[in-house]
Amino acid sequence: MKKVWIDAGHGGKDPGASANGLQEKNVVLEVSLAVKRQLESEYEGVQVFLSRSTDVFLELKDRTEKANAAGADVLVSIHCNAGGGSGGFETYRYTSASVASAAFQNLLHTEIMSRLKPFGVIDRNQKAANLHMCRESKMPAVLTENLFIDVASDAVKLKRQEVINALIDGHVAGIAKHLELVRMEEKPVTQERDINQLSPWAAKDWKEATENGYIDGSRPGAPVTREENAVIMNRLHKNFMQLIANNSERLAALEKRLQFIEAKKI
Structure with a gap:
């Protein structure tokens, strides 16, 4: 059984970035919950844990300690960005990340961006930084920055369900590929019989x-x-x-x- 830790950034008294009628904590929680549902419903042998499943505040230390204690195989910390500019999507690994973390980042980034390109999202590339969620996690860990809350063009995209679905699908696909998860067998569709037809x-x-x-x-x-x-x-x-x-x-x-x-x- 593979264990995945999904960390929805911020929460509770910490809204994260707020602009254009959006709050980061709400956007990332929606994506995180859907990633869990999709992974567990579509793939065999995977269990997804969440730092938070509701609007609550957690210290960074609590998040990584729980993930480490659970023995998760990978960790993804999901965020939205802020700071203006042209907007776009980017991912982070720790500055001294393991080979596994770098490989995981590459897969995750590629899968998400492939689904965002049709919506004109800018690729801000794969980066490394001294971020707590990536540094203190004992497993391959990646932090995703899913568009800019304070960039009007990105905010418009984040209000579209198709874009949210693209973010969800990309996270799921990247995690599944890295862990080599196997899709659940699809049950054959039984042809519905005409009840008025005599055999x-x-x-x-x-x-x-x-x-x-x-x-x-x-x-x-x-x-x-x-x-x-x-x-x-x-x-x-x-x-x-x-x-x-x-x-x-x-x-x-x-x-x-x-x-x-x-x-x-x-």
């Missing part, structure tokens, strides 16, 4: 059952309910009892006839 192999029995009054002859392909079963069983019971009664009358008549014949012989 050739049942035609004779269906005709006889209809003529004998056990069924009304409609909806041959429909599932049978408990109520319909009760009706059929009751009709069978009545017919069976009638058959017994008829046979009893015949046997009684036959017995009288035999008695008459025996009396004549005497």
Whole structure:
């Protein structure tokens, strides 16, 4: 079982960047929750942990200590950027990052950017910095900066569900590739049957059952309910009892006839 730690930045009393009607803490929480849902529903053998699943404040130390204690295989800290300029997307690893962290950053960055390019998002490239979430994590760790809250053109994009979905899909794909996760097998779609179409192999029995009054002859392909079963069983019971009664009358008549014949012989 692979363990993934998703850290939604800021939260609670710390809103993060705020501008253009957006708050960083809300955007990143939406993305984080969806990444968890998608990874666990689409891939086998993966468990996703969240630093926070609601609007609460956590110290940076608490976030990394919990991730380390959980024995997570990778950590992704999800943020939005601020500071003006032209906006765009970028990722960070620690300045002295391991080879695994660098490889993870490359995969994650590539997958996310490939989904953001159709929306005209600027690629600000892969970077390294002395960031707590990357430095104090014992596993490969990457921090993503998902567009600029205070850049109007980026804020407009962040208000579009298609862009949020692109961020979610990119994070999921990058994590899945790095951990070599296997997609869950898709169950084959069963062709829905026309309930009014009679199967050739049942035609004779269906005709006889209809003529004998056990069924009304409609909806041959429909599932049978408990109520319909009760009706059929009751009709069978009545017919069976009638058959017994008829046979009893015949046997009684036959017995009288035999008695008459025996009396004549005497």
